[in-house]
Amino acid sequence: MIDLLTIFVLAVFVGFEVVSKVSTILHTPLMSGANAIHGVILVGAILITGSAESTLELVLGLLAVFLATVNVVGGFVVTDRMLEMFRK
Amino acid sequence: MIVQLMYLVAALCFILALKGLSSPKYARYGNFIGAFGMLVAVVTAYVHGVVHNGLLILIAVALGVAVGIPAARSVKMTAIPQMVALFNGVGGAAAALVALAEFFAVRDPGFLFLLATVLTVLIGSVSFSGSVVTFLKLQELMTTRPVLLPAGQQLAIAAGVSSVALGALVMTTENGLLLWLLAIAGLALGVLFVLPVGGADVPIAISLLNAFTGLAVAASGYVLANTLLIVAGTLVGASGTILTRLMAQAMGRSLANILFGAFKATAVAAQGEEQRTVKAGTVEDVAILLGYANNVVVVPGYGLAVAQAQHAARELVSQLEQRGVSVSYGIHPVAGRMPGHMNVLLAEADVPYEQLKELDDINPGITSVDVALVVGANDVVNPGARDEPSSPIYGMPIFDVDRAKSVVFMKRSMRPGFAGVDNELLYNPKTTLLFGDAKDSLTKLLAAVKAL
Numbered sequence: 109m110i111d112l113l114t115i116f117v118l119a120v121f122v123g124f125e126v127v128s129k130v131s132t133i134l135h136t137p138l139m140s141g142a143n144a145i146h147g148v149i150l151v152g153a154i155l156i157t158g159s160a161e162s163t164l165e166l167v168l169g170l171l172a173v174f175l176a177t178v179n180v181v182g183g184f185v186v187t188d189r190m191l192e193m194f195r196k
Numbered sequence: 197m198i199v200q201l202m203y204l205v206a207a208l209c210f211i212l213a214l215k216g217l218s219s220p221k222y223a224r225y226g227n228f229i230g231a232f233g234m235l236v237a238v239v240t241a242y243v244h245g246v247v248h249n250g251l252l253i254l255i256a257v258a259l260g261v262a263v264g265i266p267a268a269r270s271v272k273m274t275a276i277p278q279m280v281a282l283f284n285g286v287g288g289a290a291a292a293l294v295a296l297a298e299f300f301a302v303r304d305p306g307f308l309f310l311l312a313t314v315l316t317v318l319i320g321s322v323s324f325s326g327s328v329v330t331f332l333k334l335q336e337l338m339t340t341r342p343v344l345l346p347a348g349q350q351l352a353i354a355a356g357v358s359s360v361a362l363g364a365l366v367m368t369t370e371n372g373l374l375l376w377l378l379a380i381a382g383l384a385l386g387v388l389f390v391l392p393v394g395g396a397d398v399p400i401a402i403s404l405l406n407a408f409t410g411l412a413v414a415a416s417g418y419v420l421a422n423t424l425l426i427v428a429g430t431l432v433g434a435s436g437t438i439l440t441r442l443m444a445q446a447m448g449r450s451l452a453n454i455l456f457g458a459f460k461a462t463a464v465a466a467q468g469e470e471q472r473t474v475k476a477g478t479v480e481d482v483a484i485l486l487g488y489a490n491n492v493v494v495v496p497g498y499g500l501a502v503a504q505a506q507h508a509a510r511e512l513v514s515q516l517e518q519r520g521v522s523v524s525y526g527i528h529p530v531a532g533r534m535p536g537h538m539n540v541l542l543a544e545a546d547v548p549y550e551q552l553k554e555l556d557d558i559n560p561g562i563t564s565v566d567v568a569l570v571v572g573a574n575d576v577v578n579p580g581a582r583d584e585p586s587s588p589i590y591g592m593p594i595f596d597v598d599r600a601k602s603v604v605f606m607k608r609s610m611r612p613g614f615a616g617v618d619n620e621l622l623y624n625p626k627t628t629l630l631f632g633d634a635k636d637s638l639t640k641l642l643a644a645v646k647a648l
Contacts (some may be wrong), residue, residue, distance in 0.1 A: 109308055112418060112426055119414075119427045122211055123434025130218040132446055132554075135439060135535035139403050140280045141217040141227055142436055145210050146287050146410045148234060148428040150257075151241040152294045152420050156301070157253050158246030165297045166249060170256045172293035177260020178267075179287035180238075184231040185268035186279055187217075191224040193273075193543035 144183025209233025288323030321382025407436025499572020
């Protein structure tokens, strides 16, 4: 358990560090990109559904897979569309 | 072993993605790297972790892709903030569902497992319902003004207290029904939390909810003992918190002030005043003003984007430049519906990046500006934010266009801005109002300037 806590604390600092200096122009794309990254819950949703044993687990899991996929693909595509505008 | 390595690769990709997204040069690569990391992680999870239901999972993913990609592709640039809010909301919901499912799968849950489950379900639910409300506000499906329910504060406190109580009960009794009730309490809390947030502050609420979803995902990583979820969720939680603070700073407000309603008392105060006179001008008047100026600053706002008038504005500006007028755009950090939103919208209309100026570039020289052309903006040029401590937006940095030699204010109507606050600038004797649809007016102005 202490391992997971270590990872958590280190990740907090990395998270603070990587975005500490960012110009306002990029606030919206950055938020959107971070939004896509938390779609990684898709991994959890797949794992849980892949080992589901009851119907309830299966239904909850599949719904989670669907929603998380929307989060991931929508998030990355919409971020890319925004950034496309800055290409020059 | 190989699975952990793959997850490590994905985690590194996410860090590089956030790093890249923080710099204009590498932002797009950053996004690609993030998407690549996600692909690695998802394929790894599928290949390694799926014992059964493989086909059903693929179908659910395919459905998600079929919904997500067209939605992200077809959304108009003006509506991006609410789209991000929706994507964030479904992510939060997914996290809550994952924790619920795992709760019903595990036989002998330990203390930390239960704590993480409770947190994931609660934060995920708050993030989901809160995001839905922000979506409704930005889409203007409901009022953009702060909604203050009678006893709203007490209701929010009640929802908060019952969430904590339910959480504690779930941890002691391990009762599934109580966990569902906790999810419902979380949903109520999310709604009550976002309702009092005023329209102009909604993007900050979205950013905060984004960080919340990150934390829910991190907590779900404890539920599933999955390091990748912990790392990625925490990264988003931490960076989202910083980003929220940066956004609040750009608006000159503290986070607490935004969330817990300075808007409360004063939002109504601006109403009920007597009718005052404004000076309305014709297209020709304004064309002469602009055509013979040396120095013009255009301050665009969300109204410009709604009217799809970015291209018309760019054409007018090029025409003025041909006449030797020096023109720049004053882009307020929160112009549009999100920090940086206006830059995206103008970039879409091929406005050169060098013409986009920030507050600190414009304000020091504002007194030598001949004409400040305000198009569809309102709150970001409201002198009340600078001079009126009673104003709800007091403290937000503004363009001091009232100090320019003259102001042209293009407006659709006398309706106040997104924040619902009256603007003293409209009654300033230096101000000429040009009523009408922004695109329409700009096109007419262009023709009139050409005819000079």
